[in-house]
Amino acid sequence: MSKAAPTLEDVARVAGVSRATVSRVVNGTRNVDPDIQETVRNAIEQTGYTPNRVARSLVTRRTGTVALVICGAGGGSDVFTDPFFGRVTAGVVDFLRTHSVHPVLMLADSDHARTEVVEFLRQGSADGALLVSTHPADPLPARLLEAGVPAVLYARPGSPMPVSYVDMDHRAGGRMAADHLVAAGRYNITTISGPMDVLASQDRHAGFRDAMARHGFPFVPTVEGGFTAESGTAAMHRLLTECPDLDAVFAANDLMAQAAVDVLQEHGLRVPGDVAVVGFDDSAPALACRPPLTTIRQPVERMAASMAELLLADLEKPGQRPKSVIFEPELVVRASA
Amino acid sequence: MSKAAPTLEDVARVAGVSRATVSRVVNGTRNVDPDIQETVRNAIEQTGYTPNRVARSLVTRRTGTVALVICGAGGGSDVFTDPFFGRVTAGVVDFLRTHSVHPVLMLADSDHARTEVVEFLRQGSADGALLVSTHPADPLPARLLEAGVPAVLYARPGSPMPVSYVDMDHRAGGRMAADHLVAAGRYNITTISGPMDVLASQDRHAGFRDAMARHGFPFVPTVEGGFTAESGTAAMHRLLTECPDLDAVFAANDLMAQAAVDVLQEHGLRVPGDVAVVGFDDSAPALACRPPLTTIRQPVERMAASMAELLLADLEKPGQRPKSVIFEPELVVRASA
DNA sequence: GAGCGCTCTTACAACGTTGTAAAAACGAAG
DNA sequence: CTTCGTTTTTACAACGTTGTAAGAGCGCTC
Numbered sequence: 001m002s003k004a005a006p007t008l009e010d011v012a013r014v015a016g017v018s019r020a021t022v023s024r025v026v027n028g029t030r031n032v033d034p035d036i037q038e039t040v041r042n043a044i045e046q047t048g049y050t051p052n053r054v055a056r057s058l059v060t061r062r063t064g065t066v067a068l069v070i071c072g073a074g075g076g077s078d079v080f081t082d083p084f085f086g087r088v089t090a091g092v093v094d095f096l097r098t099h100s101v102h103p104v105l106m107l108a109d110s111d112h113a114r115t116e117v118v119e120f121l122r123q124g125s126a127d128g129a130l131l132v133s134t135h136p137a138d139p140l141p142a143r144l145l146e147a148g149v150p151a152v153l154y155a156r157p158g159s160p161m162p163v164s165y166v167d168m169d170h171r172a173g174g175r176m177a178a179d180h181l182v183a184a185g186r187y188n189i190t191t192i193s194g195p196m197d198v199l200a201s202q203d204r205h206a207g208f209r210d211a212m213a214r215h216g217f218p219f220v221p222t223v224e225g226g227f228t229a230e231s232g233t234a235a236m237h238r239l240l241t242e243c244p245d246l247d248a249v250f251a252a253n254d255l256m257a258q259a260a261v262d263v264l265q266e267h268g269l270r271v272p273g274d275v276a277v278v279g280f281d282d283s284a285p286a287l288a289c290r291p292p293l294t295t296i297r298q299p300v301e302r303m304a305a306s307m308a309e310l311l312l313a314d315l316e317k318p319g320q321r322p323k324s325v326i327f328e329p330e331l332v333v334r335a336s337a
Numbered sequence: 338m339s340k341a342a343p344t345l346e347d348v349a350r351v352a353g354v355s356r357a358t359v360s361r362v363v364n365g366t367r368n369v370d371p372d373i374q375e376t377v378r379n380a381i382e383q384t385g386y387t388p389n390r391v392a393r394s395l396v397t398r399r400t401g402t403v404a405l406v407i408c409g410a411g412g413g414s415d416v417f418t419d420p421f422f423g424r425v426t427a428g429v430v431d432f433l434r435t436h437s438v439h440p441v442l443m444l445a446d447s448d449h450a451r452t453e454v455v456e457f458l459r460q461g462s463a464d465g466a467l468l469v470s471t472h473p474a475d476p477l478p479a480r481l482l483e484a485g486v487p488a489v490l491y492a493r494p495g496s497p498m499p500v501s502y503v504d505m506d507h508r509a510g511g512r513m514a515a516d517h518l519v520a521a522g523r524y525n526i527t528t529i530s531g532p533m534d535v536l537a538s539q540d541r542h543a544g545f546r547d548a549m550a551r552h553g554f555p556f557v558p559t560v561e562g563g564f565t566a567e568s569g570t571a572a573m574h575r576l577l578t579e580c581p582d583l584d585a586v587f588a589a590n591d592l593m594a595q596a597a598v599d600v601l602q603e604h605g606l607r608v609p610g611d612v613a614v615v616g617f618d619d620s621a622p623a624l625a626c627r628p629p630l631t632t633i634r635q636p637v638e639r640m641a642a643s644m645a646e647l648l649l650a651d652l653e654k655p656g657q658r659p660k661s662v663i664f665e666p667e668l669v670v671r672a673s674a
Numbered sequence: 675g676a677g678c679g680c681t682c683t684t685a686c687a688a689c690g691t692t693g694t695a696a697a698a699a700c701g702a703a704g
Numbered sequence: 705c706t707t708c709g710t711t712t713t714t715a716c717a718a719c720g721t722t723g724t725a726a727g728a729g730c731g732c733t734c
Contacts, residue, residue: 050459055691258625356721356722397689
């Protein structure tokens with residue numbers, strides 16, 4: 001804002017050519033005499049010209065940004081302290097930057113905020129949306145779709161709709177946890193599930209429960225958690241009351257697993273000696289935990305990158321039919337089980 | 338992108354008035370007949386009109402977005418897993434959303450990336466920049482300033498320059514840690530500092546060292562860490578070798594403090610029984626740690642919000658002289674010391 | 675009843691870019 | 705020496721908005 005920014009016009013005047021020629025030099029260099037090209041480049045250098053992205057966007061209908069929308073329930077902005085979202089952001093940013101696209105961060109935690117997101121995209125402020133939604137009842141995906149906004153979801157939508165998404169085989173992850181605990185010779189296996197209104201939680205739990213049944217354990221004591229450390233603490237306490245002789249816990253994410261380990265140790269129980277604990281995600285807390293957590297790895301960064309890739313592909317050639325990319329979980333054996 | 342988005346023109350046609358009138362109804366409603374207003378509103382409703390933000394930006398020279406630039410050294414995108422940046426993001430988003438401004442996330446971890454950031458802002462893609470810089474030698478603040486881009490820093494700039502920033506009294510924080518440990522009767526007090534090329538680290542350490550000297554401890558065994566858990570682990574090991582009879586550790590952030598606690602416990606030392614540990618920041622790991630960390634609170638969210646506020650104020654009325662807002666640390670006593 | 679001031683509305687020119695159709699330059703062919 | 709392609713270059717119209725100057729309508733006063 002110091003001095004008025006130099007414009008195409010200015011460069012053209014200095015170079016002694018027309019605006020259009022300069023434009024062609026700046027963009028694809030088609031049909032421009034090498035000599036003139038040189039002159040124009042010098043003029044650009046001399047004036048310190050930078051193309052005005054807004055003006056360009058107005059005519060190209062592309063902004064070079066996408067919205068990264070965190071559709072947290074109603075938690076507010078403290079979602080950013082959850083390691084999960086940090087990893088999503090890292091994956092998205094990592095991919096987008098190689099394509100010179102920038103993410104604008106949005107929170108859709110209220111109906112008002114959701115409307116704002118839809119407006120933002122309909123206004124053409126971003127070319128598309130990356131939705132990290134947790135609740136299957138979230139109306140945002142449908143509303144964006146309806147508004148004709150290109151969007152990709154981080155998880156399978158709650159109700160079937162023609163939209164691309166990346167996801168993980170959460171059932172397989174649940175199975176892996178069950179198989180591992182059973183193979184380790186545990187008999188009184190319990191679980192702290194995620195919130196049951198989240199598809200990923202349902203799937204992890206279903207996979208776990210089914211595998212347990214197949215191993216001959218038709219009933220698994222279960223307490224529902226909320227993916228937070230506090231909820232993990234509370235759940236572990238309940239589990240210990242209802243099931244004092246438990247010898248294993250599968251927690252639906254690492255944050256709750258870590259909290260469970262703490263509670264167990266406060267009760268004088270050794271992990272994994274007395275109780276084996278398996279987490280889910282393989283995020284930072286899994287490594288920070290003492291003992292380090294055996295966990296089911298969710299390749300969040302890769303999934304996030306893949307989500308960004310799907311969106312950019314859709315922007316590149318619109319109207320393709322929706323795609324889905326499903327990632328496989330992986331058992332990471334550490335000390336806790 | 339479904340059907341061509343309705344434009345001012347369309348609304349004007351439906352309402353039977355001119356574009357400008359519609360524009361005035363949409364924006365500040367000055368000098369428009371209530372009847373006409375009603376008609377126009379209906380037409381807007383009917384056509385499903387949304388003002389095109391890009392076109393608006395072109396004439397108003399304002400985009401309604403700001404860049405949130407993470408000037409990590411060269412770490413890449415894994416900064417997002419650091420709880421500190423999550424908190425910064427939370428604070429920024431929380432403030433901006435109340436003003437209908439959206440942050441676009443950028444990483445400036447290489448010279449190439451820095452140039453991209455400067456270009457991005459010079460192109461007018463964002464109205465200003467929020468810089469979360471750690472290294473005082475970072476050339477980005479100076480380059481942005483030179484380009485005339487409104488910017489606010491999260492920390493005092495490395496070399497004096499006319500720019501607004503928020504910061505904390507890190508020295509006072511260091512003093513608090515020293516005072517607390519000495520008051521607790523500790524005699525062999527050691528410290529794991531942050532990276533010494535970071536001003537905040539220097540200040541925390543200086544404050545700590547000075548206070549220790551004032552308490553009659555002229556020399557404090559110090560190992561330099563890198564603000565990561567791994568570096569904390571390594572530092573604690575070295576400290577234990579060089580100083581086997583230590584009875585207190587002040588770590589320059591919680592991540593390293595937590596790692597130090599782990600190492601101590603692995604060596605059979607009780608915290609705080611044998612060794613007292615004080616962290617810094619009061620972020621998630623401080624609470625997750627067993628025992629929970631006594632720490633120096635840095636009000637990151639409030640600081641980040643304040644940074645955003647300074648930037649918006651500067652955008653509102655440009656050319657004000659730079660301001661600084663310094664926050665006070667706070668001792669949070671928990672179980673570890 | 676003409677002139678005047680007031681309020682409200684309308685045309686029109688920006689903003690900086692891209693894309694397209696028309697014009698100019700330049701060889702080569704008739 | 706004109707005529708016809710071919711290659712470059714130029715002028716001009718978008719893109720959708722805002723702001724401003726000019727214009728229309730209308731009730732007053734003198």
